Amino acid sequence: MTRTKPTNVRDWVHGAVAAIEADQHRSADTHLWKLDVPALSGIDLYLKDESTHPTGSLKHRLARSLFLYALCNGHIREGTAVVEASSGSTAVSEAYFARMIGVPFYAVMPRSTSPEKIAAIEHYGGRCHFIDDGRRIYSESAELAARLGGHFMDQFTHAERATDWRGNNNIAESIFQQMAEERHPVPAWVVMSAGTGGTTATIGRYIRYKRHDSRLCVADVERSAFFDGFATRNAACLCQEPSRIEGIGRPRVEPSFVPGVIDHMLRVPDAVSLAAMRVLSRRLGRRVGGSTGTNFAAMCFHAARMAAAGEAGSLVTLICDSGERYADTYYSDDWLEANGLDPSPFEPKIEAFLQGGGKLEMDFEESLG
Incomplete structure (x- = not known):
């Protein structure tokens, strides 16, 4: 059988793929931080820091x-x-x-x-x-x-289809490999917000493929169709207002959103997301973005439920990007006032939970899979 020489088109594609793969090999994996919360005895909170990628985000x-x-x-x-x-x-x-x-x-x-x-x-x-x-x-x-x-x-x-959810260094595989030596290596909950829905699809599929007992909670924001689409099982749900939490929430249920891999959904009020963002930023000593606040608020919700039930285990969520990108929005009092958002009543409630490990006095909408 005679083999033909690859065309210039094929040569160029090979070079482009090689360049992207080489860039990945030059990049270290993102760090998995363990948050120190002594009040939550037996419950460990972890944050995978996606802000350290070359372009600064998940x-x-x-x-x-x-x-x-x-x-x-x-x-x-x-x-x-x-x-x-x-x-x-x-x-x-x-x-x-x-x-x-x-x-x-x-x-x-x-x-x-x-x-x-x-x-x-x-x-x-x-x-x-x-x-x-x-x-x-x-x-x-x-x-x-x-x-x-x-x-x-x-x-x-x-x-949802571009990422190999079975492995190949996807974010889910990375999380579980980094958790392997922890005292609760299989998280009770993995918490993630949805923008395209691709990351939640990858995590949910990987959990099932590897037969882990972890449950996936997807946190949504106020102005978004995802929560209503999941709660009503109606993929045609729409939202007329744009999301105020950049990178997550969509006006429609996007094609990459896969509800069948989700165990639980929360709708987090935007002011609560920004309060959680500020609380977490103080604990880390550096600013995180608004979507990370949504993730952290939902993580605290499940940690509080576990604590109330006397359960031990671990929870993992993501730092999606740095808060330095939002100095003129989420960290600006003028922007908050212009958008009718006041996180100040919720910050002490989140702090009280983290310091005392008791109830988390917040109003969330929730829906089970």
Whole structure:
């Protein structure tokens, strides 16, 4: 049998995949911090710090997976313009990988996007395509990709399928490997908020594939369709208002959201998310972002229930990104007032729980799988 020489197209794709894989090999895994909470006797809290990725957030993993998925499926070739619907961390991370393999990148975003995020995308060579109506972000992205003869990455559809949930150094495998030597190596709860739904799908599938007893709690925010879609089993649920907690919450139940792998959902009030963000930042000695606050609030909810039931075990959640990106929003009193948010009544309640290990006096909506 005669073998033909790979075409230039194949050679370029091989080089692009090799560049992304080499970048991953140069990167150390993210740290798993154990939070010191003496009041919670027998209950251990862990935070996987995704803010230490080269582009500063959990979305670095997603962007890498999306690029490999698109390359290996033949969607990206030399010179292909890559388009994404994102004004946040995903766009920053995708711009990083686009520059790495030498293709143009366009982020479709609302005109109101913060100058800090625009600057971060442009730092990696990305171009920002502004729209006035945020509801058109999906259709405008697809139309722009068509006009450019490019590829619409579409994180909200492809996030759940781009990551190998069986292993291959995905975030779930990393968590369980890092927990292996702890006193409660299999977490009672893994807690995660949802943006695309891809990370929760990966974690939930991995838990089932490895036959772990861990349960997955997904924390949602006020202005989001995910919680209602899960609670009513209706994937057509919509939310008309944009999420105030950047990176999580969506106006529709995204295609990558997989409710069947979720054991429990909480809707965390936005003011509680920001209160938990501030409490955790003080305990860590550095700022975290709002989505991390949502995660931490939900973790405290389950830790309080475990403590009340006399249960021992561990809980794991994620630090999604650094709070330095939000100096002019979540850490700004002017921004909080303009958005009608006051976290101050909730901060002492969370502190009291962490210091005393008693009840967590908060109002959460919850739904079981």
